[in-house]
Structure formats: structure tokens, C-alpha cells
Amino acid sequence: MSEYSRLSQIALDNELQAKCSAAKKAKEFSWWNPSLFFTIGTGTVVLVGLGSLYKIQTLKAGGSVIAQEMGGRLLLADMAHPEERQLLNVVEEMAIAAGISVPAVYVMDGEQGINAFAAGFTPNDAVIGVTRGTLELLSRDELQGVIGHEFSHILNGDMRLNIRLIGVLHGLLLIYITGRIVIDWRSRDEKGNGMLAFGIALMVVGSLGLLCGRLIKSAISRQREFLADASAVQFTRNPAGIAGALDKIASHHYSSLVRTPAAESNSHLFFGTALRFNLLEELFATHPPLAQRIRRLDASKRQYAGQTPRFSSDSQAAGQESLTMGFAGGGASVTQSPHIQVDPAQVVSQVGTVTPAHYAYAKALLGQLPESLQVGIREQQGAIAIVYGLLLDSQNSALRTKQLEWLKQVEPAGVIEKTLTLSTDIEAIDPRSRLPLLDLTVPTLRQLPPEIRQRLFKCMQGLANAKGRWTLSEFALVAVLRHRLESSKATVEKAAEFATIGPIWSDCLILLSGLAQVGQTGAEAIAYAFRSGVYRLPGAGQETLPDASPACNMRTLKQSLDRLNLATPKLKQAIVDACAHTVLLDSKVTVQEAELLRAIVILLDCPMPPFLDLSQKTMTKKA
Numbered sequence: 012m013s014e015y016s017r018l019s020q021i022a023l024d025n026e027l028q029a030k031c032s033a034a035k036k037a038k039e040f041s042w043w044n045p046s047l048f049f050t051i052g053t054g055t056v057v058l059v060g061l062g063s064l065y066k067i068q069t070l071k072a073g074g075s076v077i078a079q080e081m082g083g084r085l086l087l088a089d090m091a092h093p094e095e096r097q098l099l100n101v102v103e104e105m106a107i108a109a110g111i112s113v114p115a116v117y118v119m120d121g122e123q124g125i126n127a128f129a130a131g132f133t134p135n136d137a138v139i140g141v142t143r144g145t146l147e148l149l150s151r152d153e154l155q156g157v158i159g160h161e162f163s164h165i166l167n168g169d170m171r172l173n174i175r176l177i178g179v180l181h182g183l184l185l186i187y188i189t190g191r192i193v194i195d196w197r198s199r200d201e202k203g204n205g206m207l208a209f210g211i212a213l214m215v216v217g218s219l220g221l222l223c224g225r226l227i228k229s230a231i232s233r234q235r236e237f238l239a240d241a242s243a244v245q246f247t248r249n250p251a252g253i254a255g256a257l258d259k260i261a262s263h264h265y266s267s268l269v270r271t272p273a274a275e276s277n278s279h280l281f282f283g284t285a286l287r288f289n290l291l292e293e294l295f296a297t298h299p300p301l302a303q304r305i306r307r308l309d310a311s312k313r314q315y316a317g318q319t320p321r322f323s324s325d326s327q328a329a330g331q332e333s334l335t336m337g338f339a340g341g342g343a344s345v346t347q348s349p350h351i352q353v354d355p356a357q358v359v360s361q362v363g364t365v366t367p368a369h370y371a372y373a374k375a376l377l378g379q380l381p382e383s384l385q386v387g388i389r390e391q392q393g394a395i396a397i398v399y400g401l402l403l404d405s406q407n408s409a410l411r412t413k414q415l416e417w418l419k420q421v422e423p424a425g426v427i428e429k430t431l432t433l434s435t436d437i438e439a440i441d442p443r444s445r446l447p448l449l450d451l452t453v454p455t456l457r458q459l460p461p462e463i464r465q466r467l468f469k470c471m472q473g474l475a476n477a478k479g480r481w482t483l484s485e486f487a488l489v490a491v492l493r494h495r496l497e498s499s500k501a502t503v504e505k506a507a508e509f510a511t512i513g514p515i516w517s518d519c520l521i522l523l524s525g526l527a528q529v530g531q532t533g534a535e536a537i538a539y540a541f542r543s544g545v546y547r548l549p550g551a552g553q554e555t556l557p558d559a560s561p562a563c564n565m566r567t568l569k570q571s572l573d574r575l576n577l578a579t580p581k582l583k584q585a586i587v588d589a590c591a592h593t594v595l596l597d598s599k600v601t602v603q604e605a606e607l608l609r610a611i612v613i614l615l616d617c618p619m620p621p622f623l624d625l626s627q628k629t630m631t632k633k634a
Contacts, residue, residue: 060182074131074138074170075115077280081128081273083117083140088389088455094146100377101155102139105162105246107373107447109365110609110619112495113454114139114165118146124265125149125256128280129161131170134618135495144265149256156243156253157282159365163242166363166618169235173280176231180224180276186217225295232279232297240304246365254308257283261301351624352599358591358608359584362617369620376444376621381436384448391459392429394452395467399426400434401445401488402474414477421470442602443621446610449488453495468493481565483525484603487610490569494614508577512549512585515578517561518571519548519586525563526593526611530604544593549585572614587612 075085086095099116106113111134122142131137139161149157164170194211244250260267260283267283274285279297298304377385387393399418404410419427440448459467471492475485509515527541541560545551575586594600594608605622612619 064178064182073136074129075117075136077128077130077273077277078115078117078138078140081119081140081269081271081277082121083119083138086116086118087458097151098141098146098154098158101151101158103451104370104373104377105155105158105365107376107450108246108369108620109162109166109363110613110621111135111137111165111450113450115454115457116141119143119269119271122269122271124268124270124285125260125263125283126267126269126285127157127161127282128277129164129170130173130277130280131165132174133171133616134165137165137170142269144263148259148263152249152252153256153259154252155247156249157256159243159246160239160253160282162246162365163239164235166365167235167238167242169239172231172235176224176228176279177276180228186214186220190214190217228279229295229297233299236298236304237307240308244308246367246370248367250308254305257301257305257308261305350599350601351605351622353595353605353622353624354598355588355591355595358595358612358619359588361620362584362587362612365620368623372621372623373447376441376447380440380444380448383433383436384440387429387433388448388451388455391455391463392426393433394455395422395426395459395463396429396433397437397448397452398456398467398471398492399430399474400437401449402471402485403430403434404478405434405438410478414474417473417477418470421466421473443606445488446491446606447621449492450495453492456492456496464496483529484607486565486568487607487614490572490614491610509574509582510579512582515571515574516548516555518574519589520545520557520561521563521567521571522575522586522611523589523593524560525568526590526608527560528563529594529607530600531596540593540596543596544589547585547589547592549582572611576614576616583615583617587615587617 078085086099088096088099091099095118098118102116103113114129114131114134114137117138117140119140119142123144124142125144125148127139127141127145129137129139139158141157145154145157164173190211194214240253243253247253267281267285268287269281269285274281278285281298283301284296284298384397387397399422403414415427415431418430422430437445437448456464456467468489471489475481475489478485512519523541523544527537527544531537531540538560542556545556575583578586590608590611594604600608609619609622
């Protein structure tokens, strides 16, 4: 072979090798690579899932996590300034009217904008947060409108939806961040071409996902804000209150802006727009324009024109509302009546709602509480003493002495002395005030150290055990407080397991069997009440009716309530309806019986506002 031929062959070999190398590199950069596509897809799903799950699990600890993340300061009742005390009063009134646990209240002291938020996973762990600007610039009527707006989010399940949105967006953001990390790592490794493509793909997917997520978040949030505005007007019948707050936001130098960095991920929680947007970014705004919200409220103003605002701070208007709802005029005291008339058909429709009637009732109820109890709920020893006072027997002096002797062995002398002092005032209040009074102690009791809280539960059981046998009222009182406190500390999302009545039929019968004994005397009357409730259950008929009602004790009742809590919301409605028709057999019951029914419904995680006496309302209208 000539030298020329040999050199030509070498050149051809080099060219072929170069082409093969180029083809190999091209293959490495090919965007359609099944294995790479599978890796990216799997990695994306895993990152979104794990990132979202981690964030949601973190937020399940309660709304306090979000409030503290945004720089909120827990507002303690015994250390509150006048404007802070007014805020606490408004929150307490709304909570009692809605039949939910009184939320913890946080103040964002460094924020001068006018804004507020509600956060949490369930009503039991909800918190309300307000900025310093809200406290200093809004009147009581305007504050009521804003708090009514936030309670709408609590009652309509918006908080849980908001937390899930935060979790999903966190997962999508994590994809983008991971892509950046991969690219930065690739820049230090020239051979990692595949990882470069992987990093770019993650950034693209993360960016597009975050973009779509924010669009979805803004669309959902805008509609929920309109609904919350309308609900606040429905609660108060005073559209001028919330409209006035929005007007002040529009004219305020700081508007509703929130400066904390955490506001970016939590912007959809706020009452007003927390972030400053330019024209392009308005596409992602989580709130409707102020002008649009005010226009809708102006229409409500015309609807309620000429009507006295239901929540007016004016004393004359408050007195008129008290009369309308069956309260005595002037002092606005709660009517003392051994029986009240309640329509069982309306019980289900009232779950999770707040009406002006309920708010007026709650306001009057709080106003007639003795000063000693109003002070007691704000102090740890006082709150503990109130709980014990609610469990002390007021009819049997020997049993009461036995309870106190047992209590002295566990609690210090200061608690015993305060219990004796406050129990006298507790016995004098209207029976309908007992359950709200218990709820008013919850914010203070939440601050108890774990060991003192456990001692509280132990003493509650001891006081009830002193009788030898628990009454259903004692069971409900202890169970409601435990439900309020334990749910606020360790919220666990329980998936609804039961969509049909079959698996929990026996649990329904046990619950109705216990309720049938409330207010009924004689085997025949109890059996009739039991059958009345059973017939309201889905699929009930003569062939499904048991020969006799099942035995019901505190242990079986608690087990049944725990299982019934896993029913779907629609199925719970039917169960609540059956409970109402069991207790409210003739639509006329004692106050104690009605409050017991309300406690049982609360234990099913159905917020139940106080029962109003229909006979008083009818008499007032006729007059």
C-alpha cells in the first residue's frame, strides 16, 4: 500500500470515528430518551408528593404554625390592651354564635397595613391573625365585618383547602429548586451532560407547574373571597361594616400590604391583598380588586337600607336585637326558661352557619356573665376552677362534699378556693351559658403545660366518678373539652371511611339509644323516642328496626362516636337529623336536653350554633 493510500485510510478512519463520537454525543443530548423521560417523570411525581406531604404535615400542627411563621404574637386575655380586648370580645362572640372552639388570636405588631387571616386545619385548631393596622384603624363594626369574613373561611372549609394549596405549591417550588441544584452541580462536572438535561427539565417542569398552580390558587381564592364577603354581610346584616374596612384599606397609605417574607406563600389566606402587584402580576392576584368587592357590598347596602345594623355597637340597637331574640330589654339578659321550643327539621340546616340572631344571642349571653367568670376565663387557675365548677353537683350537698374532698387530694389550695368561689356564680347562670362558658376557657387552657393538662383531665374524670355512674351530661362536658384541647394540639386528618350507613349502623343505634333516654321517662316513651330517630336514618324501615334498643354506656358511646366521626359529611347530616328527632320529639325540650344534643353534635365535628327558643321569637313577632 502506498503512503498516500495509507494516509487516506487513516483520514477516513478518523472521520468515521469522529462521526461516531458526534452521533454518540448527539444521542446523549437527545430530548427523547425513554429512560431519561421515565427518570424525570418519576422524580417529578416523587418530589411534588414528598414536598407537598412534608409541608402539609408541618401545617397540620395547627394554625399557630402559620401565625408564628408570619411573626404573629399570641394575644393573652389577661395581658391585653383595650383595643386588643375588643378584638378578643368580637372573636369570642362570633365563636359562641357559630358553636366552635374560640380560636387563638395573634397580632402582627410590625405590620401597619389593614389585614387579617384565618389559618388552621380544622375549626378546633384555627387561629385568627390581625395586623397592628387593623387594631388601630378599624371601628368595632368594621372589625366585626372583617372577623365575620374570616369565620366564613373557618366554617366553609376554606382553611383546609388553603393548606393543601400551600402544600402543592411548595412541592412544585421544590422541583424548580432541585433543578437549579442539579445544574449548579453539573457546572462542576463537564461529563454530566445527562444530568444537565435532567436539571433543565426539572426547572421547566417546576416553573410551568408553579405558574399553573398560582393561576389555580388565584382563581379559587378570588371566588372564596367573594363568598366570605357575602357571608360576613349575612352574619351581621351590616354591610357598612366590612365595606368600611375595605374603604379604609383603599385610602390607607399601607393599604393591606404585609411585609413579612412569609406573606408570599400565604398570600391567599389574608382578608386583603397582602402583596404589591404590577399590571402583569395582577393575573396571579389572590383577591378581587377592591373596587369590585366594594361595588358588590354597595348592592348589599341598598338591600339592607333602612334596617338597624344587627351588630351595631350602639346600646339601643343592641337592646332592640335582644328583645327580638327573646332577651329581656335593657339588661339584655338571657331568658330563664325551663323549656325551649326547637324545630328538629332546622337543626341540620344550622350546622356550620352563623345568623344575626345567633350573634345577638351570643353577645347578650356574654354580657350577662358575672364579672368573676369573665375574669376567671382569662386566668389559668380561674379557667381550671370553672371547669371543676361545671362538674360539681349542685343538688346533692353530700355528693358535692365528697367531690371536693377528692379534689383537695389532687389540686392545690388556690384552685380549690377559686373553685368554691366561682361555683356559686356558675350555679346562678342560665343553663344555656354552661357550654359556651366551657368554650370560653379553651384559649386559656390551651396554654397549660402538658402535666397540668393531664391532671385536669384526671380531675374531671374523678369528679364525674364520684357519683358512681356518669350521666350523659357529664360525659358530654368532659368529651367536648377533651375534643377541643386534644384536637388543637395534634390535628390528624382522618379520611372519611364510611359513605354508607351499613358499616356504622350499630354505632348509630347505640348513639340514638343513649339520646332516647334524655328527657324521657318510662320504657314506652324511651322506645318511641328511639324509633323516631332510627326512622330518620338512611335505608331505615320496619324490617331494619331492632327488637330493642342496644345497651349504651360511656365506653360504647365513645367508641361509637369515634367511628361515626369517620362518616362522610353527607352521612353525618343524616345522623345529626336522627339525633335531633330523637331528643326533640315534640319540639319542646328543657334547656339542658337541648344543650346535651348540641354537645353530641359538636363531638361529631359539626359546628352547632346555640339553639334559639322559637316560642320566644314567635311571641315577640306577635307583639
